[in-house]
Amino acid sequence: MTRKMIAVLLALSLLSGSVACGRTEAEEETQSAEPDRVQIGMSFDSFVIERWQRDRDVFVSVAKELGAEVNVQNANGDIEEQKRQIDYFIKKGMDVIVIVCIDSDALKESVKKAKEKGIRIVAYDRLIKDADIDLYISFDNAMVGRMMGEGLVAAGVSGGKVLMLGGSLADSNVPMVEEGFREVMREHGVTIADSMHAEGWRAELAAAYLYEHSAKLEDIDAIMCGNDDLATQAVRVLAENRMAGDIPVVGQDADLAACQRIVEGTQVMTVYKPVERLATRAARASVALAEGRPLEGEDVTMMENGGYEVPYIGLEPVSVDRDNIDEVIIGSGFHLKEDVYLNVPEKMPR
Numbered sequence: 001m002t003r004k005m006i007a008v009l010l011a012l013s014l015l016s017g018s019v020a021c022g023r024t025e026a027e028e029e030t031q032s033a034e035p036d037r038v039q040i041g042m043s044f045d046s047f048v049i050e051r052w053q054r055d056r057d058v059f060v061s062v063a064k065e066l067g068a069e070v071n072v073q074n075a076n077g078d079i080e081e082q083k084r085q086i087d088y089f090i091k092k093g094m095d096v097i098v099i100v101c102i103d104s105d106a107l108k109e110s111v112k113k114a115k116e117k118g119i120r121i122v123a124y125d126r127l128i129k130d131a132d133i134d135l136y137i138s139f140d141n142a143m144v145g146r147m148m149g150e151g152l153v154a155a156g157v158s159g160g161k162v163l164m165l166g167g168s169l170a171d172s173n174v175p176m177v178e179e180g181f182r183e184v185m186r187e188h189g190v191t192i193a194d195s196m197h198a199e200g201w202r203a204e205l206a207a208a209y210l211y212e213h214s215a216k217l218e219d220i221d222a223i224m225c226g227n228d229d230l231a232t233q234a235v236r237v238l239a240e241n242r243m244a245g246d247i248p249v250v251g252q253d254a255d256l257a258a259c260q261r262i263v264e265g266t267q268v269m270t271v272y273k274p275v276e277r278l279a280t281r282a283a284r285a286s287v288a289l290a291e292g293r294p295l296e297g298e299d300v301t302m303m304e305n306g307g308y309e310v311p312y313i314g315l316e317p318v319s320v321d322r323d324n325i326d327e328v329i330i331g332s333g334f335h336l337k338e339d340v341y342l343n344v345p346e347k348m349p350r
Contacts, residue, residue, distance in 0.1 A: 037067055037068060038063075038066075038068035038095050038287055038290040039068070039069055039071070039092070039093070039094045039095050039096075040063055040068050040069065040071070040094060040095065040098060040287075040290070041071050041073070041085075041086075041089030041092070041097045041098070042056070042059065042070055042071065042072045042073065042097075042099075042100075042124075043073045043075055043085045043086060043089070043098070044072065044075065044100045045075060045077060045100045045102045045126075046074060046076050048077070048229075049201065049227065049253065050228075050229070050253065050255045050256070051254075051255070051273070051275055052100065054275045054276070055100075055124070055275045055278065055279045056072055056279075057279075058275065058279035059098070059280075059282060059283045060283075062279065062280050062283035062284065063283040063286065063287060066284065067287075068286070068287050068290070071089070071092070071094070073085040073088075073089075075102060077102060077200050077201075078102070079102045079103045079106050082099070082102050083106075083107070086099070086107070086111075086114060087110070089114070089119070090113055090114050090117055093119075095119065095289075096119065096120045096121070096122060096134075096286045096289055096290045097114055097119055097120070097121055098122040098282065098286055099121065099122070099123055099128065100125055100126060101123065101127075101128050102200075103170040104126060104127055104129045104170060104171065104172035105170070106170075107131060108128070108129070108131045111128060111132065111133060115132055120135075120286075120289040120290060121134050122134060122136075122137065122285065122286050122289070123135065123136040123137070123138075124137060124138075124282055125137070125138045125139070125278065126173055127172040127173070127305055129172060129305050129306045130306030130307040130308070131305065131306075131307075131308065132308050132310075133305065133310050134289050134310070135282075135285055135286075135289065135295065135310070135311045135312075135313065136303065136305065136310055136311070136312045137278065137281060137285065137313040137315075138173065138313075138315070139273045139314065139316070139317045140314045140315070140317065141173045141177045142176050142177070142180035142183075143180060143316065143317060144176075144252055144273075144317050145176065145177040145178055145179060145182075145183075145184075146180040146181065146184050147180075147269075147271050147317065148177070148180075148181050148184075148224055148250045148252065148269070148271060149180070149181045149182075149183070149184025149185055149188075150184055151248075151250045151269035151319060151321065152190075152224065152248055152250055152268070153184065153188050153190075154268075154269075154321075155222065155248035155268045157188070157190055157221050157222045158188040158189060158190065159188070159189045159190065160190055160221030160222065161190070161193040161219065162185060162190055162191070162192055162193060162220065162221065162222045163192075163195070163216060163223045163224070164178065164181070164192055164194070164223075165195075165196060165198070165206045165209065165223060165224065165225045165226060165233075165234060166178060166196065166198070166226040167197065167198055167201050167226035167227060168197060168201050169197050170200075174197070177226065177252075193216060193219065193220050194213070194216060196209045197226075201226075201229070201230075203230050203232065203233045204233065206225070206230045206233045206234060207237055210233070210234065210237040211237065214241065217237075217241060217247070220247065221248075222247060222248040222249070222250075223238075223248070223250075224250055225251040226251070226252070227251055227252050227253050228252065228253045228255035228267075229251075229253075229255065230251065231249050231250070231258055231261070231267055231270075232255075232257055234249055235249055235261060235266050235267060238266070239266070244266045245266045249261075249268065250267070250268060250269050250270065251270050252271035252273070252317075253270065253271070253272075253273065254271070254273070254320055254329060254335075255270070256335050256339060256340070258270045259325060259340045260339075260341075260342060262320070262321065262322055262325055263322065263325065263340060263341055263344055263347055264343055264344055265322075268322075269319060269320060269321040270320050271317045271318070271319060272318045272319075272320045272328055272329060272334070273315075273317045273318075274315070274318070274332070274334075277315055278315055281299075281313060281315070295311055295313075299313050299314070299315070300312070300313055301313075301314070325340065326349055
C-alpha cells in the first residue's frame with residue numbers, strides 16, 4: 001500500500017472517529033439537558049372520608065400533566081404510620097411532601113427533618129401547627145361553619161337548641177369550623193345544648209353518643225354534624241326514633257348520601273367544597289415549589305400557624321340545599337342526577 005493511500009485511509013478514520021465522537025457528546029448533552037421529573041410524596045390521613053379519593057385522583061392527574069410523579073401513601077388514621085411515611089419520603093429524596101395530617105400538633109419534628117433535607121412541605125386541607133411549612137392550602141373553614149349555622153337558621157332554629165356532633169379535635173379545621181358555627185348561633189340566640197367530638201372522625205362514635213343520650217333528641221331543635229359521614233349516623237338514629245325530617249341536620253363535604261338526603265328531606269344542607277379546584281391548585285403549587293418558583297396568585301396570603309408565618313391559600317366553599325343542589329352539585333358534574341335522586345325519582349328534574 002502506498003504512502004498516499006495510507007494517508008487517505010488514516011484521514012478518513014480520524015474523520016469517522018470525530019463524527020462519532022461528536023454524536024456521542026451531542027447525545028450526552030441532550031440527555032443531561034433533560035430535567036429530572038419532579039418527585040412528590042403524598043400522605044393521606046385515610047380514605048374513610050369519601051372526598052379524599054377525589055382529592056387524590058385530581059391531584060395525581062394534574063401533577064402528571066405537569067411532568068411530576070406522585071407517590072401516594074395511606075396512613076389509615078395512624079399518626080405513627082404517617083410519620084414513617086414522611087421518613088420514607090425523606091429517604092427517597094422527594095422534592096415535595098404533601099400531607100393530609102392526622103394530628104395537626106404531632107408532625108413538627110417530621111417537618112423539621114424534611115426541611116433539613118431541602119424538601120418542601122405542603123399541608124393539604126389541614127394545617128400543621130408550629131412547623132415551617134411552605135404552604136397551607138384549604139377552604140375557608142370559618143366560612144364553612146357559618147354556612148352550616150346559616151343553614152339551620154334558614155330551617156327555623158333561631159332561639160332554639162342545637163346539638164353539635166363534631167369531628168376529631170386533632171384536626172385543626174374542626175375548631176375553626178365550630179367557631180364560625182357558634183358565631184352564627186350567638187347572633188340568632190341559639191343555645192348549644194351539648195357537643196361531642198368523634199375521635200379519628202369515626203362516625204360510629206356519633207351514633208353511640210346519640211344512643212347513649214337519646215333523651216336529648218326530645219329537647220333539641222337541630223343537629224350540626226362535623227361532616228356528612230357523621231350526619232349519616234345522626235339521620236339513621238333519628239329515623240329509628242321516627243324523627244328523621246323533623247329535626248334539621250347539616251353537614252359538610254357534599255357526600256352522595258348527604259345529597260340524597262337533601263332531596264329526600266332528611267338533611268337540610270351540606271357544604272360543598274370543590275375538591276377539583278383545591279387539588280388542582282395544590283398540584284400546581286407543589287410543582288412550582290419543587291422547581292423553585294414563587295407561589296403566585298391573588299389568593300396567596302400569609303397566616304400564623306403557631307411559631308411561623310406561612311403561605312396560605314383559602315378557597316371559598318359553597319352552601320348547598322334543596323334550592324341549588326341541581327345547579328351546584330349536578331350541574332358541576334360532582335354527582336350524577338340519577339344518583340342524587342335515586343330514592344325519589346318522582347322529584348327528579350326533567
